[in-house]
Amino acid sequence: MTSCFSPLLSWIISLWPEGEKRLALAADASTLSVGAARRRHRFTVLAISIVYRGCGIPIAWKIVEATKPGSWKPHWKELFRHIDKTVPTDWFVIVTTDRGLYAEWLYQQILNCGWHPSTGV
Template sequence: MQVVKNEPLNEWTRTVIKKMPHLTKSQAVVLAMWSFGIVMTQSCGLTTVSVFLATLLGKKENTVRQQLREWYRDGKDKKGDGRASLDVSACFSPLLSWILSLWPVDEKRLVLAADASTLSTRFTVLAISVVYRGVGIPVAWKIVTATEPGSWKPHWVELFDQIKNGVPSDWFVIVATDRGLYADWLYHQIKSVGWHPFMRINQQGLFQHHQQKEWCLLNSLVPKVGDAWNGLVSCFKTNSIQCTLLARWDEGYTAFKGRCLKIRH
């Protein structure tokens, strides 16, 4: 397959080939076509992108459509011999490295957000995203059936293992999670990668001040609007972790919604 002749797309194709060196040339070329078409049309629909690229490249729409479709099909569903499936997870670490290559040279700090989003009762997307100027850029994900039994632990462990080499070892990395994702094993998994967990937790449970024996209720912290507190604690009596606990109650919120409790390493 030859690199397309349209100059903007040609330039983008060279970039994708360079930044995704683990892909075959044909895989990188079609990835460039897909991503270029999506950005230019503001649509990820196969028909919309096919029509745009066919017009741009002077090709038949059905030819481009088949090219795009073959790219994401499983190997067994592709036409021809020796067609392999694309391992999307192999792109996670190179994608993260690509994003960080655009960071200012003297900026070696990064915030990642781990999140679970459910689409109706069909799917749940477990994703790790780079947080940049209020936007989350997904760099690793796993899609599971929403009603699938079993723990998400193996999926999260695998996702962090897949991206850990995408960040230089001298970077300071914070991993933020919302309260629904807290688990002691996830806290320790983030630490094992060399990163810093920053996890929102529920108000239920107990904590113990550093070097003290008494256990206190988490919801006893920040008793009134405007209060804020932080300190070293043992958090939770069961599966306790040693961490820094941060709490605050912002104006305009009820006691239940206003208290924000987070733990960090």
């Protein structure tokens, strides 16, 4: 699936209005519960989405077991690596997150892409 992330983003960018070289991305983690009350399976979806007209269009994601110990850092880094060379370098890209920007590595990862980090608050 990850091999589709960059082509998906390229396709969406190709539909962007002529001369518009600004893009808003949102990085978000959402936890989901599925199944009957006694047999719930909880998953966390780590997603990077294009924000367009108030909607998020997922372009890169990773689904992890919500109760599994471990850091999300390698997953986020991988998601950004899959798409960071896809957006033309002359575009202005803002990446919104929630409190996750307090993590220095995430802030730096966004800067390394040549993009602008911002909290969504």
